[in-house]
Amino acid sequence: MAGKVFVSGGSGYIAGFLIRQLIAEGWTVHTSIRDLARESAVRASLTVDDSRLKFFAADLMSDAGWAEAMSGCSHVAHVASPLPSNAPKSDDELIVPARDGALRALKAAKAAGVKRFVMTSSMAAIAYGHGRGKSVFTEADWTDPTSPDAYAYVRSKTIAERAARDWVAAEGGDMEFVTVNPALVLGPLQSGDFSTSLEAIKKLLEGSMPGLPNFGFGIVDVRDVADMHVRCLTMPGMAGERFICSGPFLMMADVAAILRQGLGQEGRKIPKRKLPDWVMRLVGRFDPVVRQVLGELGNVRDTDISHARTKLGWNPRPPEESILDTARDMIRLGIVKV
Numbered sequence: 459m460a461g462k463v464f465v466s467g468g469s470g471y472i473a474g475f476l477i478r479q480l481i482a483e484g485w486t487v488h489t490s491i492r493d494l495a496r497e498s499a500v501r502a503s504l505t506v507d508d509s510r511l512k513f514f515a516a517d518l519m520s521d522a523g524w525a526e527a528m529s530g531c532s533h534v535a536h537v538a539s540p541l542p543s544n545a546p547k548s549d550d551e552l553i554v555p556a557r558d559g560a561l562r563a564l565k566a567a568k569a570a571g572v573k574r575f576v577m578t579s580s581m582a583a584i585a586y587g588h589g590r591g592k593s594v595f596t597e598a599d600w601t602d603p604t605s606p607d608a609y610a611y612v613r614s615k616t617i618a619e620r621a622a623r624d625w626v627a628a629e630g631g632d633m634e635f636v637t638v639n640p641a642l643v644l645g646p647l648q649s650g651d652f653s654t655s656l657e658a659i660k661k662l663l664e665g666s667m668p669g670l671p672n673f674g675f676g677i678v679d680v681r682d683v684a685d686m687h688v689r690c691l692t693m694p695g696m697a698g699e700r701f702i703c704s705g706p707f708l709m710m711a712d713v714a715a716i717l718r719q720g721l722g723q724e725g726r727k728i729p730k731r732k733l734p735d736w737v738m739r740l741v742g743r744f745d746p747v748v749r750q751v752l753g754e755l756g757n758v759r760d761t762d763i764s765h766a767r768t769k770l771g772w773n774p775r776p777p778e779e780s781i782l783d784t785a786r787d788m789i790r791l792g793i794v795k796v
Contacts, residue, residue: 460484467538471653518559607753641676641704665727
């Protein structure tokens with residue numbers, strides 16, 4: 459199966475790997491970036507058949523450009539969503555573009571006659587606000603956006619996916635809608651312009667953390683995330699589906715151990731000492747980025763991915779491969795000096 463597909467957020471980490479896979483499988487891709495002045499740089503990083511890739515200017519906060527970008531497309535992958543490196547001044551800095559951008563994309567898709575719409579959501583929309591008693595999550599779980607541990611990014615992904623599903627139920631007609639809900643996305647880099655999701659690996663490699671905090675994350679490879687999107691775009695019977703996209707949950711100390719073992723001397727700056735929770739809480743008084751993740755301390759958010767395995771035939775690669783590919787590319791590209 460191939461045709462014409464629109465992928466939003468073409469300069470992003472996930473979107474780049476998705477565009478490569480779609481073109482390799484015979485699709486023609488329309489993609490959006492906020493400023494067409496970046497087109498040549500994004501094209502250079504993608505290294506695909508230029509004749510099968512067309513760029514359009516579109517922004518999550520503006521109606522302009524979406525209709526043109528989706529013209530003639532039968533399928534949409536809406537990947538674009540804000541992922542900040544710093545804590546926002548207001549939650550609405552993330553919630554409004556995430557929610558309104560998804561609704562803009564859905565309305566444009568319906569007007570263009572799109573058959574299937576795949577939205578990149580997040581584990582953030584599943585695994586928060588459940589208290590300490592729950593440690594294994596499925597697609598049936600939803601984050602409580604009013605929970606104290608639902609910080610701005612978590613709320614933005616939850617509210618955006620809820621709004622999208624509500625709109626599809628009321629207005630979507632026969633357009634099929636499905637979400638992919640990734641955990642922390644790691645893997646190889648194509649350029650030095652790297653995703654915020656890779657920041658934890660960078661901090662470990664350069665030794666800028668004084669120790670290892672008592673929290674972790676589910677890890678999934680960007681190549682496997684792209685592959686799940688392609689499966690959701692192309693396989694039959696996807697209407698209303700939701701798929702957790704994650705490998706195993708690893709604590710920061712586990713990730714550090716994998717890096718030290720795999721990198722040898724290049725991992726010499728990686729901390730070994732575990733940071734007590736009280737130190738993190740003290741730092742959180744002054745650092746807004748640390749403050750927003752204090753609810754993570756000691757939490758385990760593991761996942762049951764049997765639905766994706768059964769319905770899609772999808773299996774993630776081992777997290778060691780993703781972690782070490784991230785680190786080696788950061789070293790190769792000079793993002794970190796080891």
